[in-house]
Amino acid sequence: MSSRIKAHGIVPRKSLGQNFLADEATARRIVDAAEVGQDDLVLEIGPGAGALTKHLVKCAGWVVAIELDQTLIPALREELGEAQNVTIVHGDALKVDFVQLAQDAARMFGRPFQVTRFVANLPYYITSAAIRRILECGLSIASVVLTVQTEVAKRVTAQPPDMSLLAVSVQFYGRPDLLFRISPNQFYPQPGVESSILRITPHNRPPAIDAQKFFRVVKAGFSQPRKQLRNTLAAGLKITKSEAEAALRQSGIEPGRRAETLSLEEWKRLVVYLC
Known part of the structure; x- marks a missing residue:
């Protein structure tokens, strides 16, 4: 995958925290962890060059790929080839209207989605804000699968006496599980920290408290x-x-x-x- 990224002429931007997943086996493992079905909507944040997206379109009903860096979109379209069940959105995941994107996708899909799922390889600097925004967006979400810094995943899944504001904020909405770790050499360029796959399963009922x-x-x-x-x-x-x-x-x-x-x-x- 790293060779294809280079072939597209993509130069990772440090200012956007870009570290592209470059290992195919890991990409498939992440998509498997999302448990995506043929009637599901997947909102993917930060598709980059499409390492996850190209696998998601094969198993989802529809994929909405939200990418902040407009220069990556041509490469993303090329990676996805003739896939018809995908919408690429140039936008900031901290600002876009997830509900509106889901409604637009349902109209194109032609019928209601069975469930909605989020998948994301988040830049480390927006991790906390993005998680909170996803969980509070108003959609009925089946699962959220995220690539995050291992230290963040540990904080999110902590239990007393090691809780944090982040842990309480996430666990208020769902159950977080650290699924597996990813070494830096599976990214291009290699980050200076270890990453982990975090899955958040929202509670069946919304919290009975304001x-x-x-x-x-x-x-x-x-x-x-x-x-x-x-x-x-x-x-x-x-x-x-x-x-x-x-x-x-x-x-x-x-x-x-x-x-x-x-x-x-x-x-x-x-x-x-x-x-």
């Missing part, structure tokens, strides 16, 4: 992660320490604990007493 209120409390809790919750919540929510301590005790949480030790369920209980 997301805005939930994240307001969680962000306050993690605003000063080395401090006790009674202090971080008071400062972040602009309440008194006694009010924060009362809410924590009512939630069954010791006020001296720190944010990284709380489980998702404990955060949910706490939000009920604070909001």
Whole structure:
């Protein structure tokens, strides 16, 4: 794959964090992990030169490939050949309307999709923002399969006492699993870090709690992660320490604990007493 990338005259842009997947076996393994079916819609973020896209179009009902770098689109079209079940969109995944793209694809497909899935080889610098935007986009999503920095995958899949704001944010919407790791030599150019395939399976039911209120409390809790919750919540929510301590005790949480030790369920209980 790296030789084809070079043959297209593609020069990876460091400013966009471009590291193209160059191993065919790994590409097929990632697509297999997405469990794409013939009636499925796949929204692919960052198709690059089409390493994953060319496999996705063979098993999906329709693929919407969203690429920020317009100079890659001619090479992407060439890699996809005569594939008819794909829409290539020049756009920023942090700004495009996923719902509208899905509706447009359904009209071209001619019938409703069985499920919607996301697949992405994300530039490391937009990982957190992209994950959150995908999970909050409003579509009914069956799975999200992402190539991310291994350190990020570990943070996302962490459990108490090693939680982070990112872990809570993702797990609020779904179950994350680190599937397998990818060495740097499977990319062109080689990144300076190891990557992993992360799969997020959204919960069957949407959270039975207001997301805005939930994240307001969680962000306050993690605003000063080395401090006790009674202090971080008071400062972040602009309440008194006694009010924060009362809410924590009512939630069954010791006020001296720190944010990284709380489980998702404990955060949910706490939000009920604070909001």
